[in-house]
Amino acid sequence: MRPGKPGWGxxxxxxEINRMQSLLQSTTVQFFLHSxxxxxxxxxxxxxxxxxxTLLERxxxxxxxxxxxxxxxxxxxxxxxxxxxxxxxxxxxGIDMYSFRIAGGxxxxxxxxxxxxxxxxxxxxxxGEAKCSSEMEDITVIPLAIPLLTGPGxxxxxxxLFDTAESFVYKMILIGNIVLVFIISYVILTKARTIxxxxxxxxxxxxxRIMGIVLLSIAVQFIIKGIFDAFHLYRP
Numbered sequence: 001m002r003p004g005k006p007g008w009g010x011x012x013x014x015x016e017i018n019r020m021q022s023l024l025q026s027t028t029v030q031f032f033l034h035s036x037x038x039x040x041x042x043x044x045x046x047x048x049x050x051x052x053x054t055l056l057e058r059x060x061x062x063x064x065x066x067x068x069x070x071x072x073x074x075x076x077x078x079x080x081x082x083x084x085x086x087x088x089x090x091x092x093x094g095i096d097m098y099s100f101r102i103a104g105g106x107x108x109x110x111x112x113x114x115x116x117x118x119x120x121x122x123x124x125x126x127x128g129e130a131k132c133s134s135e136m137e138d139i140t141v142i143p144l145a146i147p148l149l150t151g152p153g154x155x156x157x158x159x160x161l162f163d164t165a166e167s168f169v170y171k172m173i174l175i176g177n178i179v180l181v182f183i184i185s186y187v188i189l190t191k192a193r194t195i196x197x198x199x200x201x202x203x204x205x206x207x208x209r210i211m212g213i214v215l216l217s218i219a220v221q222f223i224i225k226g227i228f229d230a231f232h233l234y235r236p
Contacts, residue, residue: 031170035161036177041215042108042153043075045185047115047208049192050201051148055139068189070140075149076182080175083158097163098233101226104156108219111153115212118205149185160222 056064090100158178165171188195196204 028169028173031165032173032177035174036181037214038157038161038218039154039177039181040184041211041218042111042157043149043181043185044115044208044211045149045188046195046204047211048148049189049196049204052144052189053192053196055144065190067140067144068186071144071149072182072186072189074141074145075154076178078146079150079154079158079178079182082155083162083174083178086155086159087163096230096233098226098229100156101160101163101222101229104160105219105222105224105226107156108153108215108222112212112216112219115208115215118209149182157218 052068056067059067087097090097158174161174162171165174199207
């Protein structure tokens, strides 16, 4: 092979790179990644690990798995129902979607700021409340499913993303991502003690802050889009 002439390996690598770039530039793939990251960050299974460990401390391992399976299932079903029906409810009450985008963005902004500052978010149960709740006979629904996994932030994110989905395919991608996020969350929570032992409390706080930065960016995006839609609607 003459010097300077590209070989088959080089040509194949260039083709693979071009194929990957085309794939990442696809609006469908972008929506999949955006919706998945948004949901995964706001559900925040990793950040909830210390509270879950405290809350389920008195239960046997088999009971823990059953409780977490029920909690993630209930949380997923609630988020799915609200995500799909949210726009209908807004129409009934005469609420414009751009208003909800701005309000939801502000809510996510507050949650993200609290995550970055290492505070317990006001929309979730604290570790102290978890200890009190552990005395209750059934903690599956409250506070595990609601509001730890599916809280106001997750509901807001789901509704806004569903409105963003431009076609039936995108809406199905979003629904699939909700299911996927809760499957991953279930796996994370079943391995909570192992993850906590590996990362430590400091590690989980660092992870929560990183997710807080991502959530902050998503919140700003929601607010800007809401303002843009409102301006576009009322522009003379």
